Amino acid sequence: MAKGDVKKAVLAYSGGLDTSVIVPWLRENYGCEVICFCADLGQAEELEGLEEKALASGASKLIVRDLREEFMRDYILPTLQAGAIYERKYLLGTSFARPIIARHQVLIAEEEGADAVCHGATGKGNDQVRFELTFFALNPRLKIIAPWREWSIKSRQDALDYAAEYNVPVTATAEKIYSRDRNLWHLSHEGGILExxxxxxxxxxxxxxxxxxxxxxxxxxxxxxxVKGVPTAVNGQELGLVPLMDELNRIGGKHGIGRIDLVENRLVGMKSHGVYETPGGTLLYIAHRELESIVLDKETMRAKDRIAIDYADLVYNGRWFTPIREHYDAFVRSTQENMTGEVRFKLYKGNAIVIGRRSPFSLYREDLATFGPDMVYNQKDAEAFIRLYGLSMKVQAFLK
Structure with a gap:
């Protein structure tokens, strides 16, 4: 791609170190107009002063869209309901944030007449794949610019030096140089001493x-x-999806819930070390799983567990906008029809201890599970069941 071919680029902009230096770099190397786009996914105070910084860096404008409700409804909830967890620990907070950002980046490029999209993901990470697969799926005609695969900047220290040269204000320092990603669902930390x-x-x-x-x-x-697999209330108070998430983050964070230290396998083939804070998300995953334990039958739970691994992989690997994800969602949605009820916790020093669960659609029958006398289950029936269930084992034993 000839650099002069680009007239206008839409940059996925966070105001962090990488995307801050990309703005002057694009103008210097491509000579194009730069429109910065920031998706409000719940970064809170990180959005403050963003427009001034973007314009001062050389952008023609900053577009901010509040996508928190859409993020919760269309990305977080399907992943939660699927029970998807990557490599036993990671609740995918960055993974499912990238497709919604990239989707709106494409929409803005089309609205603004831009011919290119740009992201600040490094050539070593997963995010480059998540952004670009979304671009491919939604508008393959757009040119893609990935500065980390082009420029001479090779480290975060190089980026700091570049920012100083072009008077770009950044909060990162050589001493505290963590790469962070924050949204409504989580806060991730990489780099620095975590390497x-x-x-x-x-x-x-x-x-x-x-x-x-x-x-x-x-x-x-x-x-x-x-209600039908969707969290609707905390401690009896009905809340919308976004305020509910904020409240669970507040309560869970206060009790040290949801800290994860993880060495994970990146899609590009290397391992990376990250630390994640997901207080509210951890509570929702535990609560949803506990409600499923009394509502879903055994075969459906086993099928969901098998799908959950594949679902986590496709989210992590950036394949959100694919037919297989839509097919999985159709199955998962059908399992949530009776997922109405409550789960009760005791929170104490990093532990979320489940102490109760109930549902009007519960398959748990006290009259069947009781150790007391009952009129429903004849224990003598178990003998014939065991004989048939163990028949193959007896046959093999006779051969010895």
């Missing part, structure tokens, strides 16, 4: 959760209500 997986994260790195040691000494009870 050595033996190092314990510094406590001042954490921003939305306290350490379990510093959490309250008194347990707190919490109840989450679901």
């Amino acid at each position: 050595d997986p033996w190092n314990e994260p510094e406590e001042d790195m954490f921003q939305i959760s306290v350490s379990p040691e510093n959490a309250p000494d008194t347990p707190e009870e919490l109840t989450i209500t679901f």
